Amino acid sequence: MLSADRLSLNTATVKEQWNLEQCVEGCLRHGFGGIAPWRNLIHDIGLKKSAKLIRDSGLEVSGLCRGGWFTAEGSLTPAVLDDNRRAVDEAAAIGAKCLVMVVGGLADQSKDIASARQMVEEGLAITLEYARENQVSIAIEPLHPMYAADRACVNTMRQTLDLCDRLGEGIGAAVDVYHVWWDPELQDQIKRAGKNRLKAFHICDWLVPTQDMLTDRGMMGDGVIDISGIRAMVEGEGFDGLNEVEIFSALNWWKRDADEVMQVIIERAKNC
Amino acid sequence: MLSADRLSLNTATVKEQWNLEQCVEGCLRHGFGGIAPWRNLIHDIGLKKSAKLIRDSGLEVSGLCRGGWFTAEGSLTPAVLDDNRRAVDEAAAIGAKCLVMVVGGLADQSKDIASARQMVEEGLAITLEYARENQVSIAIEPLHPMYAADRACVNTMRQTLDLCDRLGEGIGAAVDVYHVWWDPELQDQIKRAGKNRLKAFHICDWLVPTQDMLTDRGMMGDGVIDISGIRAMVEGEGFDGLNEVEIFSALNWWKRDADEVMQVIIERAKNC
Numbered sequence: 001m002l003s004a005d006r007l008s009l010n011t012a013t014v015k016e017q018w019n020l021e022q023c024v025e026g027c028l029r030h031g032f033g034g035i036a037p038w039r040n041l042i043h044d045i046g047l048k049k050s051a052k053l054i055r056d057s058g059l060e061v062s063g064l065c066r067g068g069w070f071t072a073e074g075s076l077t078p079a080v081l082d083d084n085r086r087a088v089d090e091a092a093a094i095g096a097k098c099l100v101m102v103v104g105g106l107a108d109q110s111k112d113i114a115s116a117r118q119m120v121e122e123g124l125a126i127t128l129e130y131a132r133e134n135q136v137s138i139a140i141e142p143l144h145p146m147y148a149a150d151r152a153c154v155n156t157m158r159q160t161l162d163l164c165d166r167l168g169e170g171i172g173a174a175v176d177v178y179h180v181w182w183d184p185e186l187q188d189q190i191k192r193a194g195k196n197r198l199k200a201f202h203i204c205d206w207l208v209p210t211q212d213m214l215t216d217r218g219m220m221g222d223g224v225i226d227i228s229g230i231r232a233m234v235e236g237e238g239f240d241g242l243n244e245v246e247i248f249s250a251l252n253w254w255k256r257d258a259d260e261v262m263q264v265i266i267e268r269a270k271n272c
Numbered sequence: 273m274l275s276a277d278r279l280s281l282n283t284a285t286v287k288e289q290w291n292l293e294q295c296v297e298g299c300l301r302h303g304f305g306g307i308a309p310w311r312n313l314i315h316d317i318g319l320k321k322s323a324k325l326i327r328d329s330g331l332e333v334s335g336l337c338r339g340g341w342f343t344a345e346g347s348l349t350p351a352v353l354d355d356n357r358r359a360v361d362e363a364a365a366i367g368a369k370c371l372v373m374v375v376g377g378l379a380d381q382s383k384d385i386a387s388a389r390q391m392v393e394e395g396l397a398i399t400l401e402y403a404r405e406n407q408v409s410i411a412i413e414p415l416h417p418m419y420a421a422d423r424a425c426v427n428t429m430r431q432t433l434d435l436c437d438r439l440g441e442g443i444g445a446a447v448d449v450y451h452v453w454w455d456p457e458l459q460d461q462i463k464r465a466g467k468n469r470l471k472a473f474h475i476c477d478w479l480v481p482t483q484d485m486l487t488d489r490g491m492m493g494d495g496v497i498d499i500s501g502i503r504a505m506v507e508g509e510g511f512d513g514l515n516e517v518e519i520f521s522a523l524n525w526w527k528r529d530a531d532e533v534m535q536v537i538i539e540r541a542k543n544c
Contacts, residue, residue, distance in 0.1 A: 111498040113454065146418040148454035149480045149496045159456045182385065182420035184431045208421045213482060224421045226383040 002231075002243055002269040008034035008062035009262070010202065010246035011041055017258035020050055024057045030262040034060035034242045036100075036200075042090055051093040062242045063139060063174065063200045064096040070123030071104035071116050071153070084127040091136045097241060098139035098199040099131065100174045105150045116153045125167055132170045139174035139199035140164070144182075146213055156180070157189035164197055175234060176202035176246065178217055181225045187233055195238035203227055203272060204247045215250035220268040227272045243272070274503075274515055274541040280306035280334035281534070282474065282518035283313055289530035292322055296329045302534040306332035306514045308372075308472075314362055323365040334514045335411060335446065335472045336368040342395030343376035343388050343425070356399040363408045369513060370411035370471040371403065372446045377422045388425045397439055404442045411446035411471035412436070416454075418485055428452070429461035436469055444469035447506060448518065450476050450489055453497040459505055467510035475499055475544060476519045487522035492540040499544045515544065 009032050011023045018026060020041040027035050035054065042050040054061060067087035073080055091099040103120040106113060124138070131138050142160045143152035154160055157180055160173045173193055180186055190198070205223030210216050220227055231243070245265050247253055253261050281304050283295045290298060292313040299307050307326065314322040326333060339359035345352055363371040375392040378385060396412070403410050414432045415424035426432055429452055432445045445465055452458055462470070477495030482488050492499055503515070517537050519525055525533050 106496055111496050111501075113498070117456070144417060145454040146416065146482075146485075149478060153454075155454055156456065182417040182425075182427055184389070184428065206421060210418075210485060213418075213485060224378055224383050226385070229383075 002272050004031040004266050004269070005033040006243055007032050007265065007269055008036050008060065008242035008244040010036040010065065010244050011038050012065065013245055013247045013253065014258040014261055016254040017261075020045055021053060022258070024053055024059065026258060026262055027059055028057060030259075030266060032059070032262075034062045034244075036061065036063040036065060036244050036246070037094070038065045039087065039090060042094070047090055047093055054094045060242060061094050061096040062244045063098045063100045064091040064094060066100045066102045066141070067127065068101040068152070069104040070120045071107045074107040074110075076119060076123050076126070080123065081126055084123065085130050088127065088131045088134050088136050092134045096136070098137040098172075098174065100200060101138060101140045102143065103140065103152045103154050105148060105153050113148065113153055120153060121163060121166070124163065124171070128167055128171050137199055138171040140171065141174040141176060142179055144179040156183060156185070157193065158185055161189060161192055161197060172197035172199040174200035174202060175230075176204075177225050177227055177230050178202070178204050178206060181206060181230065186230070190233045190237060193237065198234055198237055198239040200244060201231065201234050201239060201241060202244045202246045203231075204245065211251060215248045217248045219247060219249075219253060219264060220245075220272050231272060243269070274544050276303040276538050276541070277305040278515055279304050279537065279541055280308050280332065280514035280516040282308040282337065282516050283310050284337065285517055285519045285525065286530040286533055288526040289533075292317055293325060294530070296325055296331065298530060298534055299331055300329060302531075302538060304331070304534075306334045306516075308333065308335040308337060308516050308518070309366070310337045311359065311362060314366070319362055319365050326366045332514060333366050333368040334516045335370045335372045336363040336366060338372045338374045338413070339399065340373040340424070341376040342392045343379045346379040346382075348391060348395050348398070352395065353398060356395065357402050360399065360403045360406050360408050364406045368408070370409040370444075370446065372472060373410060373412045374415065375412065375424045375426050377420060377425050385420065385425055392425060393435060393438070396435065396443070400439055400443050409471055410443040412443065413446040413448060414451055416451040428455060428457070429465065430457055433461060433464055433469060444471040446472035446474060447502075448474035448476075449497050449499055449502050450474070450478060453478060453502065458502070462505045462509060465509065470506055470509055470511040472516060473503070473506050473511060473513060474516045474518045476517065483523060487520045489520045491519060491525060491536060492517075492544050503544060515541070
C-alpha cells in the first residue's frame with residue numbers, strides 16, 4: 001500500500017505529454033512526493049531555470065536520468081567524460097539523490113562484451129571521483145540482459161555490486177523491478193547491497209506478451225512482477241527512498257492524457 | 273572454423289519448410305553430422321517410423337527438443353508428467369544424446385517465480401529418475417531472462433548448475449549462445465559445469481535490433497555474439513558434441529528455401 005507521497009514521477013512515464021514544468025506541476029497537483037527528471041527536459045529550459053523550478057517545488061528528486069553510455073564512441077573520449085561530468089553538475093544543481101547510470105552496451109561493430117565492461121568500469125571510476133567532489137551519489141542501473149548489446153552491459157545486481165566493491169564509496173545500485181525481477185539471486189544480492197548501496201527503486205511491470213523490447217513496459221498490476229515482494233526486500237534493508245515510477249509505453253500510456261496516467265499510477269500503487 | 277560434419281540441424285531452423293524426412297535428407301545432402309528434431313515432427317509420422325528414419329540415416333542426434341513445461345497446468349499434473357515420460361521414451365528411441373528441457377515459466381495468473389522454480393525442480397527430479405532408468409541424459413536449457421515469465425524460469429548457467437548439483441547425476445545444461453552470451457559469469461559457470469554437465473551446445477546470433485522476442489534470432493555472423501569465443505569455453509572443458517544450429521526466424525530464414533539456409537549455415541560456420 002503506497003500512498004502518492006511515497007511516489008516519484010520519472011518523467012519518461014509522460015515523455016510524450018509533459019515538459020519539465022508540466023511534470024513538476026503534475027506531481028504537485030497529484031500529491032506525488034518527488035520527481036526524477038530526464039536530462040533532455042532540463043536541457044530544454046536550461047539548468048538554472050530547471051534547478052529553481054524543482055527546488056522551489058519542494059519535491060524530492062529521487063534521481064537524475066541519466067549518465068553513462070561510456071561505450072558510445074568506442075573509447076572514453078573527452079566528449080563522453082565531459083557529458084558525464086555535466087550530468088554530475090546537473091544532479092548537484094537540482095539536488096538529486098543520485099545520478100542514474102545507464103552504462104552503454106557493446107561498442108559499434110564490437111562483439112567483445114568483456115572489453116565493453118572494462119571501459120564502463122574505467123568511465124565509472126573517473127566520473128565517480130568527480131561526483132564525490134560534488135557530493136553526488138552514483139547509482140548504476142543494471143539493465144535487463146536483453147539490453148546487453150545496445151544499452152547497458154551491466155545486467156545483474158551481482159555484477160553491479162562487484163563493480164561497486166571495486167569502486168568504493170559513493171556508488172550503488174538503482175533497482176528497477178523491470179530489469180531484475182527474474183533474477184534467482186535477487187533477494188541475496190539486495191541483502192548484500194544493504195542500505196548503503198541501494199540508491200533508488202523503480203517500479204513498473206513486465207507485460208506478457210511484451211510487444212516491444214524497449215517501449216512496451218507495463219503499468220503496475222498489468223504484468224507479472226511481484227512488486228510488493230521486491231519492495232519488501234529493499235525496504236527490509238532500510239531503503240527509505242521514494243518509489244520511482246518509470247514506464248516506457250509507446251503503445252499505451254504515452255498515448256493517454258497525463259493526468260489520467262497520474263491517477264492510474266496512484267490507484268495501482270495502493271496494491272504495490 | 274567449423275566444418276559441416278561438426279554441425280547438427282535443429283529442425284526448428286527450417287520449421288516452415290521441411291518435415292522430418294526432408295530434414296534428414298537435407299542433413300545428409302549437405303553433409304551435416306547430426307540432427308536435433310522437435311517432437312512435433314516425430315509425432316507427425318509416428319515414433320517408430322521416425323526412429324527408423326533417423327537411425328538408418330547414421331546422423332548423430334545431438335538432442336531431442338523438448339521436454340519440460342512443468343508449470344503449464346499450475347501443478348505437476350499426470351498429464352504434465354506423462355508428457356515428460358513420453359519425451360524420455362522418444363529420446364531413447366531415436367538415440368538422442370540428451371532430452372532438452374524448456375522448463376516452463378510462471379503458472380497462469382501467478383506472480384510467484386520462486387514457486388514456479390520449485391515446481392520445475394520437483395518435475396525435473398521425477399522425470400530424471402525415469403530418464404536414468406532409460407539411459408537418457410537430461411539437458412536443462414537455461415533460457416534468456418526475457419523468457420522468464422512465459423517460457424522458462426531457469427535463466428542462467430549458475431541457476432542451472434545449482435539445480436544439477438541438487439539433482440545429481442544424469443542431468444546437465446544445454447548451452448545456447450543466444451540465451452547466455454550476455455552473462456558476466458559465463459566463463460566461470462562453463463568451467464564449473466565441466467564436461468560432465470555440458471550436454472549440448474546451440475548456436476545462432478543476437479540481432480541488433482531484435483524485432484521480436486521469440487522469432488527474430490539471427491544467423492551466425494549477423495549479430496553480436498562471439499560464438500567462437502563461447503565455443504572455445506565449452507570445448508576447453510572437453511565438450512566434443514556437435515554444434516547444433518537453432519534459429520527461430522519468422523522474418524527471414526523461415527521464408528527462404530531450406531537448401532539455401534543449409535548452405536548459408538555451412539558458410540557462416542566457417543567463421544564460428
